[in-house]
Every structure is written in structure tokens, then in C-alpha cells.
Amino acid sequence: MRADEVSGRWAHAHEEDTSDEMVFRPADAELPPSRGRVAFELRADGSFAETGLGPADVPEEATGSWTLEGATIRLSDGAAQGVPREMEVLRTDKERLVVRKPR
Amino acid sequence: MTPKRRQCAAMQEYERLLEEQPSFRANQQRAEDFTARAVTSGEAGRVARRLVTIPTVVHVVHDKPKENISDAQIRSQIAALNMDFRATNEDTAKVPDPWKGLVADAKIKFQLATKDPEGKRSNGIVRVQTDRTSFGAGDAVKRASAGGSDAWPSRAYLNLWVCTLGGGLLGYAQFPGGPRATDGVVVLNTAFGTEGTAAAPFDRGRTLTHEVGHWLNLRHIWGDTLDCSGGDRVPDTPNCKGPNMGKPTYPSVSCANGPHGDMFMNYMDYVDDAAMFMFTAGQVERMNACLAGPRKSFLAA
Structure with missing residues (x-):
């Protein structure tokens, strides 16, 4: 898998999750209001920005660096309630990024 | 020591600490310490004996x-907010049996x-025309100078x-x-109330119930x-892994909290309005x- 296949801005479409999969949609997609929706941007220069959940529902923003090894995305420390630090990509295209749900 | 004197000592200490360290983080830690003391000393229980109007x-x-x-x-x-806080909402009937006794x-x-x-006489509603098409979580809505509306004094009013x-x-x-100046709660207009522009699945007023829960710590x-x-620092809500969304099916187990699982029907989870319907005694x-500590200004009202 190439970095350009997973880079971009993604928002968690939790409505589409299954018991085994987490589904992300492009952040500019029209997703409905939610009590909490984590999002992240993987940039070509190896940096990332993310929006995590906040304890009083104010989204918590953080930045860091990311790598791709095989099909596994690894993120450095970021938001306390952000996306998983390690995500195994199951499939991706322009419409969605699907990763294995962490146990 | 009599309960009354313990209460006064706790209050004096709370005030002293507030004076010493004015930062929000430190305030929150003190609120936690106070909460633990107020619960064990029975001070919180004394507040519970009468109705508090905000x-x-x-x-x-x-x-x-x-x-x-x-x-x-x-x-x-x-x-809707009042029904939820008085537990007079009809859907408490849906609370699973093991937790029915905890509804408070x-x-x-x-x-x-x-x-x-x-x-001056007021209906408690302030209407402000803005030129902003939307707001974020950065509190501009709470400042008239930024296209929002200034808070009323937060020791006397809950600002929404x-x-x-x-x-x-x-x-x-x-x-x-x-x-x-920023104390209060912000809610999306289409998730506010149960009629008019309120839209499913957030059309039962529960976004405000959840946020006022935070406002009350x-x-x-x-x-x-x-x-x-x-942990949520409340002993009668089961430990659980993360937020539940949508309309989960009972039981939903995480963090070895079976057989009953996550208390996802609690107002402080992230489920849809129709799926949340209880606060616990804790x-x-x-x-x-x-209300006995950081928001005690409302007790005098």
C-alpha cells in the first residue's frame, strides 16, 4: 500500500461501522450531526492533524507524525480520545478508508 | 465534630483554595476534591432534600x-430538560431491570x-442577529463583539x-x-427542543440534558x-470502554462489565435522544x- 492511497482528510463515519471494521469518509463528505466524531488528516510530509473527543464535548485538536508500514498506519501521540494509534487498513478508495476495529 | 461544622470547614477550605490558585485546571481538581468530601460528609445529600431552581x-x-x-x-x-432532571420522563420505563432502582x-x-x-422583567430569551453563518467550539457565540451574545452573570443564571x-x-x-464569561452550554439549533426545527435523531432535547450534566460536573x-x-468518578455507573452511538441493543458488554454491560441509556453517553433516559443516584x-460547592451561588436563589 502506498502513502498516497491513505493520505487525506478523513472523518469517522461511525454510523457505517461494523463489529470488526471502522469506516472513515472524506472529511468534506456530508456527515450528519453527531455527539462526537473523530477526524484526522494524513499529510504527504509525514505529519498528521486530528480532532478527538473532548470531556465536555469541545473537540480536542492535536498534531504529530505518521508512518505506513505494509497496510498499517501508525500515529505518534495525539488527542487523548483520538483515532486509534495503530490502524490496519482493510481497503481504501476515494469514498472510504476502512480499518480493522481495535479490540 | 457535628455535621454542620464539617460542612462549614469544607466550605471555608474550598473558598481558600479558590483564592490561592485561580487556574481552571486547579479549580477542577478542587471541585473533584470537594465533590468527594461533600458526598462522604453528607453535604451533597443535604442539598438533595429540597428543590433547587436555576x-x-x-x-x-x-x-x-x-x-x-x-x-x-x-x-x-x-x-424536556425539567422532565429529565426530575426523572418524570416517560421513557424511564425502558431502563433495564437491573438498573431500575438507580434512576434518580x-x-x-x-x-x-x-x-x-x-x-427588569424578562422572558429569559435574548435574540441576537448575527452576520455569521455558523459558529465553532471556540466560544465566539458567547461574545457580542464576535457576532454572538454576551453571557448574563453566570453566578445567577445558567446561560444557554x-x-x-x-x-x-x-x-x-x-x-x-x-x-x-464563557460559563454555560451551547447547543445546535436543530437539536434544541422537541418541536419546530428540532430534527431526528436529536429531537427530544437530550443534547441539552447531556450538556447541563457537564455544567453540573x-x-x-x-x-x-x-x-x-x-472512570466517571461515579460508583453506580459500570466501567465501559468508549462512547456508544445510535440506538444500541441491551446488553452491550465491554471492559468485563457483563452480564449487564454498558449503561448506554445514561444521559452521559453518546447515543441518540430516543436511546438515553436516565441519571443514576450517584x-x-x-x-x-x-451545587454545594462550585455552583453554590444558585442555592441562595
């Missing part, structure tokens, strides 16, 4: 006409303010701001101990970590401790 002001900040929600929609929200009446009543800060929020945000709150039931390490005790 004068409430709603700031409707609007650009397009449909954002200027009606008085009726606002009243539908206050009515917070004995808190929210009332649209009848007087403004100058003492209702506006269009960007990024799919439904609402957010401020814990006790924060800056006074309640935490998310999963403890704000996405593993099993966090949560009510935390809210009462908040």
Missing part, C-alpha cells in the same frame, strides 16, 4: 430566519429567567446559547470552575479514555455536590 437564559443567535427558533420550541426544550430525581428545576441582570454550529457539532459545555460514563482505564449526588 434561573436560565437562552441566547438565540441567528442569521437566517429559521435559526431564530420560536418561543414555543424553547419552552419545549425547558420542559436530581431535584433541580430550570426556569426561564423572569428578570434580567438589571432587575442556541445557534448554527459547524462541523456536525451538536453542543458543548463548560465544567464548573471555568471563566465566568458530570463526566462521560466511559471516563474519557478509549480503553478501560478511565450522578445526582455529584450534581448536588456541585
Whole structure:
């Protein structure tokens, strides 16, 4: 898998999750209001920005660096309630990024 | 030592600590320490014996006409909030049997303010025209100079701001101990109330119930970590891994909390309005401790 296949801005479409999969949609997609929706941007220069959940529902923003090894995305420390630090990509295209749900 | 003297000592210490370290983080830690003491000393329980009325002001900040929600929609929200806080909402009947005994009446009543800060008659609703098409979580809606509406004094009123929020945000709150000018709750106009522009699945007024829970120092039931390490500092809500969304099916087990699993029908989870319908006795005790400590200005009202 190439970095350009997973880079971009993604928002968690939790409505589409299954018991085994987490589904992300492009952040500019029209997703409905939610009590909490984590999002992240993987940039070509190896940096990332993310929006995590906040304890009083104010989204918590953080930045860091990311790598791709095989099909596994690894993120450095970021938001306390952000996306998983390690995500195994199951499939991706322009419409969605699907990763294995962490146990 | 008599309970009365313990109460006074605890109050004096709370005031002394507030003077010494004015930062929000430190305030929150003190609120936690106070909460623990107030619960064990019975001070929170004393607050619980009578009904506490919270004068409430709603700031409707609007650009397009449909954002200027009606008085009726606002009243539908206050009515829903009061039912939830008095546990008179009909859907408490759906609480699973193992937790039915935990459903608790917070004995808190929210009332649209009848007087403004100058003492003039008011209906508790402030309408402000803005040129902003939406707001974020950065509190601009709370500043007239930024296109929002200034808070009424937060020691005497609960401030609610209702506006269009960007990024799919439904609402957010401020814990006790924060800056006074931003103290209160912000809710998306289409998630406010039970009629008018309120839209499913957030059309039962529960976004405000959840946010006012935070305003009274309640935490998310999963403890704000996405593993099993966090807690909500309430003993009668089961530990759980992370937020539940939508309309889960009971039981939903995580963090070895079976057989009953996550208490996802609690107002402090992230489920749809129709799927949340209870505060527990432990949560009510935390809210009462908040009213005995960081928000005690409302007890005199």
C-alpha cells in the first residue's frame, strides 16, 4: 500500500461501522450531526492533524507524525480520545478508508 | 465534630483554595476534591432534600430566519430538560431491570429567567442577529463583539446559547470552575427542543440534558479514555470502554462489565435522544455536590 492511497482528510463515519471494521469518509463528505466524531488528516510530509473527543464535548485538536508500514498506519501521540494509534487498513478508495476495529 | 461544622470547614477550605490558585485546571481538581468530601460528609445529600431552581437564559443567535427558533420550541426544550432532571420522563420505563432502582430525581428545576441582570422583567430569551453563518467550539457565540451574545452573570443564571454550529457539532459545555464569561452550554439549533426545527435523531432535547450534566460536573460514563482505564468518578455507573452511538441493543458488554454491560441509556453517553433516559443516584449526588460547592451561588436563589 502506498502513502498516497491513505493520505487525506478523513472523518469517522461511525454510523457505517461494523463489529470488526471502522469506516472513515472524506472529511468534506456530508456527515450528519453527531455527539462526537473523530477526524484526522494524513499529510504527504509525514505529519498528521486530528480532532478527538473532548470531556465536555469541545473537540480536542492535536498534531504529530505518521508512518505506513505494509497496510498499517501508525500515529505518534495525539488527542487523548483520538483515532486509534495503530490502524490496519482493510481497503481504501476515494469514498472510504476502512480499518480493522481495535479490540 | 457535628455535621454542620464539617460542612462549614469544607466550605471555608474550598473558598481558600479558590483564592490561592485561580487556574481552571486547579479549580477542577478542587471541585473533584470537594465533590468527594461533600458526598462522604453528607453535604451533597443535604442539598438533595429540597428543590433547587436555576434561573436560565437562552441566547438565540441567528442569521437566517429559521435559526431564530420560536418561543414555543424553547419552552419545549425547558420542559424536556425539567422532565429529565426530575426523572418524570416517560421513557424511564425502558431502563433495564437491573438498573431500575438507580434512576434518580436530581431535584433541580430550570426556569426561564423572569428578570434580567438589571432587575427588569424578562422572558429569559435574548435574540441576537448575527452576520455569521455558523459558529465553532471556540466560544465566539458567547461574545457580542464576535457576532454572538454576551453571557448574563453566570453566578445567577445558567446561560444557554442556541445557534448554527459547524462541523456536525451538536453542543458543548463548560465544567464548573471555568471563566465566568464563557460559563454555560451551547447547543445546535436543530437539536434544541422537541418541536419546530428540532430534527431526528436529536429531537427530544437530550443534547441539552447531556450538556447541563457537564455544567453540573458530570463526566462521560466511559471516563474519557478509549480503553478501560478511565472512570466517571461515579460508583453506580459500570466501567465501559468508549462512547456508544445510535440506538444500541441491551446488553452491550465491554471492559468485563457483563452480564449487564454498558449503561448506554445514561444521559452521559453518546447515543441518540430516543436511546438515553436516565441519571443514576450517584450522578445526582455529584450534581448536588456541585451545587454545594462550585455552583453554590444558585442555592441562595
